[in-house]
Ligand code: FES
C-alpha cells in the first residue's frame with residue numbers, strides 16, 4: 001500500500017515521518033517517537049489512557065490514524081508543562097497523592113488542562129464531565145476531582 005509523508009508539531013518540535021495509511025497514531029507516538037505518556041489501555045476508545053491534545057483539544061490517539069495528524073499541533077504530557085494549568089495540576093496531584101498506580105494520570109491531566117483552558121472556574125459537575133471519558137480503576141475519582149478543585153482555588 002502506498003505510504004504517506006506527514007508532518008506535524010509534537011510538543012513544539014517539527015516531526016516528519018513516512019507512515020502506512022493504516023498506522024494508528026498511538027502506535028506511532030509510542031513505537032516510533034518514544035512518547036510513552038499516552039498509554040495503551042482498551043485500544044478501542046473507551047478508557048482515555050491514550051489521550052493527547054490535538055490542536056488544543058483532547059483526543060484518543062488509539063482511534064486516530066497517523067495520517068490524520070498531518071499538519072496538526074500535537075501535545076502529550078511530555079510537552080504540556082509549557083501550559084500554565086498542566087504544571088499546576090501536576091503539582092497539586094503530587095501534593096495530594098491523588099493518583100495511585102498513575103496509569104490514568106496523563107489522560108486525566110490533559111483532560112483537566114483542556115477544561116481549565118476553557119473554563120478557569122469550573123464547578124464539580126464541570127470537572128466530572130470533563131474527566132468522564134478517562135477511566136480510573138484505583139481512586140474512585142474523589143481525590144482526582146478534589147485535586148482539580150484545589151488547583152483552581154490555588155490552595
Ligand atoms: S486506549 Fe484509547 S481510549 Fe483506551
Ligand code: FES
Nearest residue numbers: 100104136137138
Ligand atoms: S490511579 Fe490507577 S488507574 Fe487511576
